[in-house]
Amino acid sequence: MSPKFSIHPNIAQAETLSSEFYENPEIFIDCKEKIFAASWQFITHLSTFNDHTIFPFSFLKGYIDEPLLLIKNEDVINCYSNVCTHRAHLVASRPCSINTLRCLYHGRNYNLDGTFKSMPGFEGLQDFPTKKDNLKSIPIFTWNNFVFASLNASIDMTSVLNDIEQRLPSFPFDDLTHDEDSSKSWEINAHWALYCENYLEGFHVPFVHKGLAKDIDVNTYETKLLENGVLQIAECEEPLEILKDPRSPSRNIYGLYYWIFPNIMLNFYSWGLSANIVEPISTQKTRVRFLSFVINEMAQPQEGDATLERVELEDQSVVKSVQKGIKSRYYKRGRYSPLHEKGVHHFHGLLADALNSSVCS
Numbered sequence: 007m008s009p010k011f012s013i014h015p016n017i018a019q020a021e022t023l024s025s026e027f028y029e030n031p032e033i034f035i036d037c038k039e040k041i042f043a044a045s046w047q048f049i050t051h052l053s054t055f056n057d058h059t060i061f062p063f064s065f066l067k068g069y070i071d072e073p074l075l076l077i078k079n080e081d082v083i084n085c086y087s088n089v090c091t092h093r094a095h096l097v098a099s100r101p102c103s104i105n106t107l108r109c110l111y112h113g114r115n116y117n118l119d120g121t122f123k124s125m126p127g128f129e130g131l132q133d134f135p136t137k138k139d140n141l142k143s144i145p146i147f148t149w150n151n152f153v154f155a156s157l158n159a160s161i162d163m164t165s166v167l168n169d170i171e172q173r174l175p176s177f178p179f180d181d182l183t184h185d186e187d188s189s190k191s192w193e194i195n196a197h198w199a200l201y202c203e204n205y206l207e208g209f210h211v212p213f214v215h216k217g218l219a220k221d222i223d224v225n226t227y228e229t230k231l232l233e234n235g236v237l238q239i240a241e242c243e244e245p246l247e248i249l250k251d252p253r254s255p256s257r258n259i260y261g262l263y264y265w266i267f268p269n270i271m272l273n274f275y276s277w278g279l280s281a282n283i284v285e286p287i288s289t290q291k292t293r294v295r296f297l298s299f300v301i302n303e304m305a306q307p308q309e310g311d312a313t314l315e316r317v318e319l320e321d322q323s324v325v326k327s328v329q330k331g332i333k334s335r336y337y338k339r340g341r342y343s344p345l346h347e348k349g350v351h352h353f354h355g356l357l358a359d360a361l362n363s364s365v366c367s
């Protein structure tokens with residue numbers, strides 16, 4: 007059987023992803039297991055645990071919606087299912103600091119390592135408790151104070167993280183603090199992949215971002231393909247020490263824009279890091295969370311023609327326009343610019359490969 011989606015590996019011969027991908031609700035659902043359950047998701051910063059040790063959250067709220075919780079226990083953070091193994095009530099409903107997790111439905115207790123502790127009314131039960139009565143453990147890892155979790159970790163993101171460490175060996179991750187005032191969440195009437203595609207090319211910068219185009223050198227804009235990721239590099243005239251790449255110190259880096267398949271963007275600037283998380287809601291609705299982390303006393307610039315918010319609203323405007331066009335009976339597929347759109351081509355290839363694969367769980 008020929009694959010439903012195929013992207014020619016040679017960009018000069020390739021056509022873009024079929025518009026059916028964005029329209030068909032079954033494909034949207036297929037992406038849950040084949041792509042998002044297999045991905046690593048950005049959950050939180052370690053500073054979350056300054057105030058509490060238990061942190062419940064939903065894995066991709068409104069899409070996969072898997073209830074999970076992070077537990078910090080003796081300085082180690084682990085992730086577990088937040089679903090009681092008795093009759094599925096949620097165990098923790100809000101961040102807290104306690105030594106025993108107690109389900110409020112019928113009082114089942116769990117230790118902080120997720121194991122079953124005790125349960126009233128279960129005296130005399132045979133073959134009880136067993137491992138099945140423990141909270142299910144979920145894969146997790148911490149990288150430079152950021153916590154990632156996955157339901158079925160099979161999309162490897164280490165090549166992207168290694169690239170960041172090689173290019174930014176002195177980026178002060180330990181000095182980053184979450185700046186709530188400049189963090190923001192939007193709901194956009196567009197498919198999540200259209201949002202990502204727009205991010206993955208700088209081709210549109212001179213057309214869509216007139217302010218940003220004055221700040222960066224569009225002639226040296228560069229796109230590098232990584233395993234399960236893309237890096238875009240924008241240069242400027244002024245040297246910005248914090249982003250100096252020791253391997254090419256003469257370059258004046260304005261921003262390093264890393265994208266991790268399928269939906270995480272880590273944007274490094276001289277003032278800090280903007281982590282953008284793209285969360286599917288429906289074929290026509292996407293939540294985008296901009297989480298701002300600033301270095302020490304620095305701040306995300308709020309004035310001028312190239313603020314993150316201004317650029318974001320310009321991007322949202324074109325993405326919403328594409329959402330209208332992608333439904334057209336007259337549009338099925340386009341072609342790529344080999345010079346400017348290799349990030350989009352890479353993304354489409356990853357999507358097609360994932361959708362053509364069978365899911366393993």
Ligand code: FES
Nearest residue numbers: 090092093109112
């Ligand atoms: S569902 Fe949790 S104790 Fe019954």
Ligand SMILES: [Fe+2]
Nearest residue numbers: 204214215321
């Ligand atoms: Fe843009």
